Amino acid sequence: MVEVNLKNVKKAYGNVEVIHGIDLEIKDNEFCVFVGPSGCGKSTLLRMIAGLEDINAGEIWIGDKDVTDLEPVDRGISMVFQTYALYPHMTVRENIKFGLEVAKVPKDEIDRRVADAAKNLQLDSYLDRKPGQLSGGQRQRVAIGRSIVRKPDVFLFDEPLSNLDAELRVHMRIEIARLHNRLDSTMIYVTHDQVEAMTLADKIVVLQAGRIEQVGSPLHLYDDPDNQFVAGFIGSPSMNFLPGKVTSVSGSSVSVAFEGGVDELTVELSQNPPAVGDTVAVGIRPEHFTINGTGTKLSVRSDVTEQMGGVGYMHAYTDKETHVVAEIRGRITDLDKDNVVLTFDPKQSFIFNQTGARLR
Amino acid sequence: MAQQSRRGSQRQKAGFWFVLPAFLFYVAFFAYPFLSTVYLSMTEWNGIGDPKFTGLTNYVRLVQDGAMWSALTNNVIWVVLGTAAPIFVGLIISVMLWTGVKGAGVFRTIYFLPMVLSPVVIGVIWNWIYNPLFGLLNTGLRNVGLGKWAIGWLGETETALYAVLLTAIWTYMGFCIVVLYAGLQKVDTELVDAARIDGANPWQRFKNVIVPQIRPVLTMVIVYTVIGGFNVFDVVWVMTGGGPNNASEVIATYTYEVAFQNSENGYGATLSVVMSFVALGAAYLAMKFRRAGEA
Numbered sequence: 001m002v003e004v005n006l007k008n009v010k011k012a013y014g015n016v017e018v019i020h021g022i023d024l025e026i027k028d029n030e031f032c033v034f035v036g037p038s039g040c041g042k043s044t045l046l047r048m049i050a051g052l053e054d055i056n057a058g059e060i061w062i063g064d065k066d067v068t069d070l071e072p073v074d075r076g077i078s079m080v081f082q083t084y085a086l087y088p089h090m091t092v093r094e095n096i097k098f099g100l101e102v103a104k105v106p107k108d109e110i111d112r113r114v115a116d117a118a119k120n121l122q123l124d125s126y127l128d129r130k131p132g133q134l135s136g137g138q139r140q141r142v143a144i145g146r147s148i149v150r151k152p153d154v155f156l157f158d159e160p161l162s163n164l165d166a167e168l169r170v171h172m173r174i175e176i177a178r179l180h181n182r183l184d185s186t187m188i189y190v191t192h193d194q195v196e197a198m199t200l201a202d203k204i205v206v207l208q209a210g211r212i213e214q215v216g217s218p219l220h221l222y223d224d225p226d227n228q229f230v231a232g233f234i235g236s237p238s239m240n241f242l243p244g245k246v247t248s249v250s251g252s253s254v255s256v257a258f259e260g261g262v263d264e265l266t267v268e269l270s271q272n273p274p275a276v277g278d279t280v281a282v283g284i285r286p287e288h289f290t291i292n293g294t295g296t297k298l299s300v301r302s303d304v305t306e307q308m309g310g311v312g313y314m315h316a317y318t319d320k321e322t323h324v325v326a327e328i329r330g331r332i333t334d335l336d337k338d339n340v341v342l343t344f345d346p347k348q349s350f351i352f353n354q355t356g357a358r359l360r
Numbered sequence: 361m362a363q364q365s366r367r368g369s370q371r372q373k374a375g376f377w378f379v380l381p382a383f384l385f386y387v388a389f390f391a392y393p394f395l396s397t398v399y400l401s402m403t404e405w406n407g408i409g410d411p412k413f414t415g416l417t418n419y420v421r422l423v424q425d426g427a428m429w430s431a432l433t434n435n436v437i438w439v440v441l442g443t444a445a446p447i448f449v450g451l452i453i454s455v456m457l458w459t460g461v462k463g464a465g466v467f468r469t470i471y472f473l474p475m476v477l478s479p480v481v482i483g484v485i486w487n488w489i490y491n492p493l494f495g496l497l498n499t500g501l502r503n504v505g506l507g508k509w510a511i512g513w514l515g516e517t518e519t520a521l522y523a524v525l526l527t528a529i530w531t532y533m534g535f536c537i538v539v540l541y542a543g544l545q546k547v548d549t550e551l552v553d554a555a556r557i558d559g560a561n562p563w564q565r566f567k568n569v570i571v572p573q574i575r576p577v578l579t580m581v582i583v584y585t586v587i588g589g590f591n592v593f594d595v596v597w598v599m600t601g602g603g604p605n606n607a608s609e610v611i612a613t614y615t616y617e618v619a620f621q622n623s624e625n626g627y628g629a630t631l632s633v634v635m636s637f638v639a640l641g642a643a644y645l646a647m648k649f650r651r652a653g654e655a
Contacts, residue, residue: 052553073559085554089572098568099558150558 002028002063002076002153002186004049009058011044011210018044019210021058026188026203031180034190035197035233036207042190043158045207049188050079050156062154073103078147079156082163084139086131086146092118093127096145103150117145120182137168144179157189161196173199194234198222206230228356231283237313237325239350241281242298246274254359256351258282260318262297267346271360274353283350286313289326291335293343300324302337316340394636400629407625418630428631430606431614432638434521438528438610439589439642443582445529450536450581455566457537458544468541474534483598486527490514490599514600517607524599524608528592536581543577544570583643590639611635 004026011019019041026032034042047053049060051072059068067075078099086095093114100110118124121141131139140160147155157176161169177200180187191197197204198218206213206221206229214221214230225231231239244258244265252270265282274280289298300316305328314326326342351359401418403411422428453471457464474482489496490513498510513523547570555569571578593612596602602609602617611631619628 047553050553050557052556072557077557079554079557081550081554083548083550085548085550087551087554087569087572089575098555098560102559102561102564146554146558 003061004032004154004186004188005059005061006045006049007059007061009045009048009060010056011041011048011053012056017056017210019048019055022210022212024205024212024215026186029184029186031187031189031200031202032205033197033201033203034188034205034207035192035194036213037233038192039209040207041210042192042207044210046079046156046158046188046190049075049154050077051075052079076153077156078150078152078154079158080140080143080147080160082159084131084143084163086139086142088131091128091130092123092134092142092145095131095142096149099146099150113149113151114145117149120148121145136164137172140164140172141175144176148179148183153186155183155185155187157187159190159192162191162193169196176200195236198234204234206233225350226358228281228283228352228358231350231352231358235285237286237327239283239285240324241283241352242318242322242324244280244282246276246278246280249273249276254351256280256282259320259322260298260300260324262299262341265296265346265349267349267351269351269359272357274351274359279354280359281352281356283352284344285348286325286327288344288348289328289342290344291326291328291332292341295343295345296349298324298342298344300340300342302335302340305332307331314340316342397629397632400626401633403626403629405625406623411626414626418627419634421627422630422634427606427609427614428611431602431609431611434608435590435592435610435638437521438525438592439586441522441525442528442532442589442592443585446532446536446585447540447578447581450533450540451571451578453533454537454540454544455570457541458547468538471537472534474531475538477531479531479594480598482527482531483595486523486530487514487599490523514608515604517605520600520604520608524596527599528595531595532585532588536585539577539581540574543574547573579647582646586642586646587639590635590642 004024006022006024009019009022010017022045034045036042044053048055049062051067051070051074055068059066061067062075062077065076072079087098090098096114096117097110100113105113114127118127121144123138123141123145126134126138126142131142134142143160160176161172164172173196176189180200189196189200201218203215204218204221205215208229213233214226216224218234221230221234225234228241232241242258242260244256244261246254247257247264248255252268252273253266254269254273255264255266257264261282284298298318300318302314302316304315306313306315310329312328312330312332314328314332316324316326318324324342353359400411402413402415404414404417405411457467461467477485488494490498492498492510492512492515495513497513501507501510511519513519551569551573552565555565560568591612592610593616596608596610596613597616600608602613612635615628615631615635618624618631
């Protein structure tokens with residue numbers, strides 16, 4: 001059983017605290033993805049788990065061992081870096097076995113492990129080449145090979161696919177998912193790409209400015225975001241937010257007049273209903289819109305439509321110029337671009353208060 | 361296509377004019393003097409009158425010249441120690457500076473300082489340090505109870521060469537540190553992190569990850585110190601003049617004595633020519649050795 005536990009972990013550079021007391025539990029064999037915008041602290045957090053960054057407070061446990069003050073090599077981890085970090089003067093074989101040689105693993109055991117990794121990652125024919133002679137995807141596989149042969153308890157990935165082109169990224173994403181299935185080990189993966197997060201993760205940790213915004217399974221975060229940041233970050237294209245004002249509250253039934261709304265939106269908010277006059281944001285996912293359907297109506301002016309074949313993305317604006325994206329199944333034809341009525345089911349909308357917290 | 365190539369040839373002509381001044385300078389101040397020296401090396405000439413062509417006589421004399429061999433031996437010692445010591449120490453210090461010691465900028469300036477001083481000034485300063493009676497070194501030794509070690513460093517045949525060499529190492533070290541430090545700025549720190557994850561200790565990281573990445577700079581520094589080691593003149597001349605009893609004589613000081621004090625310009629030229637080829641050969645070998653290490 002190899003769980004990873006972070007207990008009130010903090011990190012500061014000088015007087016600037018960048019990680020503000022993070023508590024997190026990652027279960028055995030779980031594929032955990034740290035996701036967030038640039039500068040949110042996700043890579044720093046990963047490097048703290050790896051032991052490449054000291055922490056200023058808190059504890060890091062891997063399995064039943066407090067690794068807070070241990071060197072990276074003693075933590076039972078391996079790491080795949082964004083730029084692959086292959087030693088350029090060594091061949092693929094030397095790169096893969098370097099860690100094993102340093103650990104003084106017997107030679108025949110090293111050869112066996114290198115051969116296994118090379119076979120699994122289809123690197124057999126490249127073993128005597130140098131990294132400079134390989135393509136991006138091959139280099140990434142070497143980096144993965146180097147981390148596999150050490151048989152770590154926990155695999156760490158720091159944006160491993162961000163230097164690859166779009167097609168290769170999809171391919172490598174699937175390879176990493178396969179690797180997780182095959183190795184059955186705990187993996188922690190950092191990315192700013194929420195598609196990678198959604199497709200790979202058992203558990204997503206959404207970070208912003210050194211704090212965890214929400215932790216949960218991909219669909220849980222999609223269906224039930226805790227706040228406007230998570231709602232906007234998870235899902236592609238992003239959720240639309242329309243400013244609104246609460247017009248009446250009757251029990252748990254709340255009515256909101258919102259920008260572009262033909263009529264008021266009425267939703268059930270039993271847990272933390274707002275007061276009349278409160279400013280709120282109404283969140284609607286692009287895929288929850290239909291044109292001229294039933295439900296609450298939103299009047300917009302259509303600007304550009306991106307037709308992908310099976311699906312189209314209509315970029316539109318409300319009368320106060322708020323940008324709205326609607327995902328439309330099928331073909332969009334015979335549209336009066338200046339008078340488009342988008343409709344949505346109120347139950348699929350989200351209401352956020354002024355601080356960005358979700359009202360349920 | 362025709363227009364393209366016409367434009368190409370115009371560009372080539374323009375390039376020629378750009379190169380010409382440097383080329384003329386090179387011919388006037390390097391090629392011509394060098395070829396003249398080669399000619400003079402095959403003559404007997406006291407600097408006045410016409411040189412007398414003697415063929416390879418000077419070269420035969422050179423091979424049989426014990427003083428030359430003794431000076432060359434000193435040069436070889438100089439090259440080996442004067443290259444190895446500052447690069448080894450310089451590498452360690454520059455890596456320490458690079459890993460973020462507090463006040464790295466101040467240290468860098470301090471270490472580089474010897475490079476901006478003229479060799480003559482350095483020679484004079486170190487002459488004071490080595491002064492048998494009042495010098496910093498001997499005073500220090502006496503103060504810590506090691507008075508019996510306090511000798512005339514530049515006056516003893518056993519120590520003179522090494523005392524001067526130490527001065528030179530101190531000077532070279534600043535250069536090595538600054539150049540290697542600049543080279544280290546290009547080292548990919550993610551590779552160093554990867555090596556830490558792989559379990560490499562600081563020495564293994566240094567040897568297997570950092571040094572291979574600064575190889576080109578290292579080669580440059582080695583070539584520079586090797587050539588400098590064969591050509592060294594000023595610091596030796598200022599500090600010992602090659603003495604005592606030729607103990608710190610190097611080829612350049614020997615050549616100077618032969619050519620300008622004994623007025624044997626022909627033989628002096630022979631020594632210069634041989635030295636140039638020795639230095640070139642050594643630099644070539646050093647580069648080849650580094651390249652073999654890279655392959």
